Amino acid sequence: MPEWTELRDIALEAREKSIPKQWLLPEDQLPPKDQLNVLDVARSSGILSAEELVMLDQDVAELLEAYKSKKWTVRQVVTAFLKNSVIVHQLTNYATEFLADEALARADELDAHLASTGTLAGPLHGIPVSIKEQLTLAKRINHGGFVNLIANPPPAEDAHLARLFRAAGAVLTVRTNIPQSLMHLDCENNIYGRTRNPRHLLLSPGGSSGGEGVSIGARCAVLGIGTDIGGSVRAPAAFNACYGLRPTALRIPVLGHSGVAAGQESIRGVAGPLANSVEGLELWMRSVLEQEPWEYETSLMPVPWNKDVQLGEFTVGVMWDDGELMRRETTSIVKPHPPVTRALKHAVDSLKAAGVKVVDWEPLDHQRGWDILAPLYFPDGGQRWLSAFSATNEPILPLTQHALNFSLNTGKTPLSIADNWDLNYARETYRREHHLLMKARGVDFILCPAYPGAGVLQGQSRYWGYTSIWNILDLPAAVLPSGLAVDKAVDGGGAVEGYEGRNEMDREEVKAYDPELFHGFPIALQLVGKRFRDEDVLAATKVLDTALKSKR
Template sequence: MASWEQLAADKRARLEKTIPAEWKIQNPPSGDSVFDYPAQSGILSPKELEITGTSATDLVAKLATGELKSVEVTLAFCKRAALAHQLLNTNLEFFPDAALAQAKELDEYFEKHKKPVGPLHGLPISLKDQLRVKGYETSMGYISWLGKYDTEESVMTTLLRKAGAVFYVKTSVPQTLMVCETVNNIIGRTVNPRNKNWSCGGSSGGEGAMVGFRGGIIGVGTDIGGSIRVPSAFNFLYGIRPSHGRMPYAKMANSMEGQETVHSVCGPIAHSVPDLKLFVTSVLSEEPWKYDSKVVPMPWRQWEEDAIKAKLSAGGLTLGFFNCDGNVLPHPPILRGVETVVSTLKQNGHTVVPWTPYKHDFAVDLINGIYASDGCADVLRDINASGEPAIPNIKDLLNPNIKAVGMNTLWDVQLKKWRYQCEYLEKWRELEAQLGKELDAIIAPITPTAAIRHDQFRYYGYASAINLLDFTSVVVPVTFADKAVDKKKESYQPLNDLDKLVQDEYDPEAYHGAPVAVQIIGRRLSEERTLAIAEEVGRLLGNSITP
């Protein structure tokens, strides 16, 4: 039987063979940033650089009229994804030949019928490795899962295919999925295209790096504790964590399958709100509730989006905000990011009031216990099956002495969660009563840090508390850390030992230029409204301009 090292080496060799010789990098770029390398590589033509620099919304419009062919769009993204893997270590599966064959079939359909097959006709979409594609491996970062080829597809894969999407890559994830960095023993660490010393986030970190590098234009991720939102934030991207039941999850791979107290959800990572909306509306147009019994039969509600637009034209939004959850104070760049959003909104006529985080310490403790409620048996089984070691990011969390909870304890936890969710809604209503009008959303940090240095991610609470509440959350990129402005607070007295660890890690020089983001939090199943609010925030910030 092969050792885990041999199995990993074999997988890396197979991945290497998926990249054609003419796409191989002969002289790797020096320096920490590879952000501008595609334009300097000579591997992409000017037309291909233009295509990969275009929004998904514009690409599907051109594909739907025949101005662009799917083959040329797919080829451009395949080339750029090949560069991403060589520079950033992004891919767990790469299949350009199959993608180009699929694109050719779509072009032939268009030629014959003079119309697209669906709203995503011919658009390449990158997939987190959890999504199953027939004929390919889904290793999910576990050595023991290598060599198992999928015989059926995830419902999300099926519906995207029906809508006309082209698949070409499945991106890397951390071993177990349960950390906000992306490291596994198969291909190693995935890094940030803006600075290889920074994390790309996790667990959808391969997607964050791929879309951030524009090797993808829309990437599909999942989120049980920040796994869509953190990679979005760390790569200056938009991302949505929909509420459970809005997007299909059936037949996807996962850790801790059967854990039903806090659900993992599926959603897109992209460069703009219109591109997020394109994805969500395209999936909903395929009626996912007919394929996945957990999906709420709720088509896109245009009137909900229109209600926000009406408020924008009739006096503005009413928003809450907080910059500290009482557990860990964010670093100076994040505090400045929240203040930038708040002041920009106020200057443009919106009402922005303080929100007091309600029992976030309780929420974080409760959800951390839920994650380990099986005594870590599930993830330890899949790690130990190959003899591979636990990655450093998860090692301290995998305590074999943790006892699995009994059924009565689990029921009690579920009641505590439900009670907490109801109490949070009560606090929301109380503020509305004080204001005399509806509270549209809450602005908050998504992480306590800008794109973080490797192996330094300590605190998930800004993200995971929202998972416990099952609120809709959209990440909006705001600005970049600036060593001249974001000075360390030398006299700060930490809130606790964890807060001290996070504060001690801050180095203005090391974080200079790192992306800063916030999340816009709406009530459960408020995707239309929350996306519309996020789009307005992004518009006011003018954040489509990169440094």
């Protein structure tokens, strides 16, 4: 097999050819190198017209109405989003391939369909959608962040989920960047390099769906397709001030994903939505499940989408900390930074003002959950990953090694079959106990941080605990903006006075809290529900979102 640099260059050349060069910013119009927030550079560039800027701000429902009323064509809207995408990529390195020619041709087909029939071609007619590179597309390079997979022959058909989106009328416009190994809460690989956060170029965009976070947060697409096995939809949503959902496993298709972990079922990866509203998350889920994907992908549970959720009264338990009340030594418990705690308090006040019952939630031994989860991430001791890297002499990036160490440091991997069975049994016991505890306490949803801080420096996102715990429990979890941002005058400076940390990871996070660095950066929150109650989670997230907006 060729060396990794040769294969890398093949992918880089394919990306370069895909970029619509006519929409790139000239060198003399690029922002100065010391400008860290580049979110609005595309809007002020003059490349997009005033009307195109209005298009970028529309959500799904508004765009569908604009198509039906003949206010805009799909071609006009897709062009606007592609223009913005090209400039945002120029500033952040978030795209792996532009699908411009294909997208514009599809836009013309949809416009012709509406003109001839008077009806939309599906629930996502003409909606620009970005897609994580992990999902394979027909006749294109697909690699999932592994250089050696670039050498694979292109598949004959799209991933199942991509086909369903096309069938719903969506227009796939751009593929987005991912980290090496697909196991970072950050976004860097040896093919394209590092993706940067347009709100603060020194900070991480999250991962592994990091490119998707940038795409949706910077309005390069209306909906995004991500995946999540430890926080990979939710961290990018949190760090890019948008909305994300980690669905219950076995509801959304995963057939046709690149990578090396096919067949690993102890901790299932899921595909899930990113959007700029709760309504966008809901329509994403409904548009997929109304096509009954279980009729093709037989591993899926045949659970139709319930569009008539009636929540009634419900109780939210607030998890202020993932180990605050624990009485034993921990190695993987971390206290949230002061801005995150402030956002939680703001959410509690907002919910109470909306008439929602709120109680404190003491976590069910999250250290135990991590001890089950860690060896299951790489049950073979990471051999599939290491073999993939060694095939081309691809260097292992620091956060890849950090993730591999989750399993290696347990001293349990590679797992024997008996070891794996024991951990699966422990996992199911933990899930059952957690569910029964929620019932016993009368708690319907858990409100908690999405990450210890509002954001994190590039290459430093090491703590997964506030998202990965819901993967081991297989609970649906939504991330949404709190409406607040870090304020150095309000949140205080430096480490929390008198707090030294409970373990090495906690002490690292104490040092990571820098109110000067994060000043003005948005703070996200996470709302978790019960297994297979994804619809309820989104309904409750909508209540929370409305309550938060009413308090601004």
